[in-house]
Amino acid sequence: MRVRKSLPKKKATLEDVARAAGVGPMTVSRTINGHPYVATETAKRVLAAVRQLGYRPNHAARVLTGQLSKTIGLIVPDLADSFFSIVSHAVQEAAREAGYIAWLAASNGDPSIEEAQIEEMTHHPVDGILLVPANSQSKYLKAVVSGSTPLVTIDRPIDGVLTDSVEVENRAGARIAVEHLIGHGYKKIACVVMNSHLQPVKQRIAGYEECLRHANLSRRKVVLSDQNAQEVLSKLFASPDRPDALFTANNSSTICVIKTLRSLKIKVPRDVALIGFDDVDFYTLLNPPVTTIRQPAVELGRTSTRLLLQKIKSMPSTSSARTVLPVTLMIRESCGCKQEVTT
Structure with a gap:
């Protein structure tokens, strides 16, 4: 007698949730990322569909449980540069003291690598990102700033947009x-x-x-x-x-x-x-x-980490903080x- 193997259950997609809730995929995305402009009844239907279908991307799981991942991302251009290695160590220490883990990545000064790293971090359980931009004029950074993941830049502010930053004189x-x-x-x-x-x-x-x-x-x-x-x-x-x-x-x-x-x-x-x-x-x-x-460098890392954690814990805001530290x-x-x- 042959035993038929049961096929693995197909993983629910964002589009499946949208169809079940009777809304568009964008509304589902906004709901699970905590966007403030989704009607209460619509959000309830979306979250009910999420539960029914077992749809659990990282951000959705966090919204449903009301918990944070306690992880932040840090992207620097070059870890071999002593300045960025000191900043990175300070970030890791400040994050650890606050009960967070820092996910560290190096972009090698390449905006395309940096963009992929940001994409990866925003689709994994990071509560916020610290970024030393490879190129402050990169167009995709504007979309990152307007996204749902809190962002603080270190050393190099992003051109043309207001965002939280920590710099020096x-x-x-x-x-x-x-x-x-x-x-x-x-x-x-x-x-x-x-x-x-x-x-x-x-x-x-x-x-x-x-x-x-x-x-x-x-x-x-x-x-x-x-x-x-x-x-x-x-x-x-x-x-x-x-x-x-x-x-x-x-x-x-x-x-x-x-x-x-x-x-x-x-x-x-x-x-x-x-x-x-x-x-x-x-x-x-x-x-x-x-x-x-x-x-x-140490204070750059620690100050930027404190600022990011404040953003993570506070309500969404359109204001931005620019911190400038003295040099010697x-x-x-x-x-x-x-x-x-x-x-």
Whole structure:
């Protein structure tokens, strides 16, 4: 006697729920995601159909049980970057202290990877997302902001939309750095940048330019990549108008400049002074130790996590909070000073 295997029960779809409740799929989606503009009677029919058919996507299950997943998502461009690794660790610690788990992902600075990661997180049990955008101008980010999953950006706000963000004093920090160089008597100060399309870097360039305009000094922006650094800096220092000081606008440009200057046998600060934006521990171990603008990376992570958890626990709101944290000038020897000072 042959025993027939019973076929697995077909999993109910959102369209099945819509047909059973006599509404459109969009209304089902809005109901299970807690949209405020669904009529009470309609919501009751949708939720009854959800229960009857056993439809249980993650967000629906949370709505029906009234519980949160106690998980947040965090997407950063590069975990190998010490700045983002410190931020990520701070987020995980702050989340753990609040009883949450942080789901960590790296976009590799690729908006298409980031978009897929956001899509994955919004369809899995995350109560909110912390995001360092790969590109603040990506069009899909506007839809993410208007969606039902709370979002807070770190370091880089999204262009053209109001959303909660935690940033640092990028423009003011750049002015502090350049004013320090001017105080040493340097008059030919070049701004060296990589990834000049990023919002924080744009703000630092603006601060650099404001400071030199105020001092009636000429401005010179130098855009580098790992591929052209040797050629660009070689030409820069071979020119009759070579700089006597450099302001590097982020860690990647600082590291690239230090490596290239060494290969060109250009001594810091004897031949050119240097101040970078971003600080990492090994800068104190270099010869000379590097003067930098330090960002409060730990506080960025902790503050953004607290803000996201507040959004998760509060009612939906059209308002947004922009938090700006102060930076610190770490004076070492690459700028021409003789000892380490914090200002």
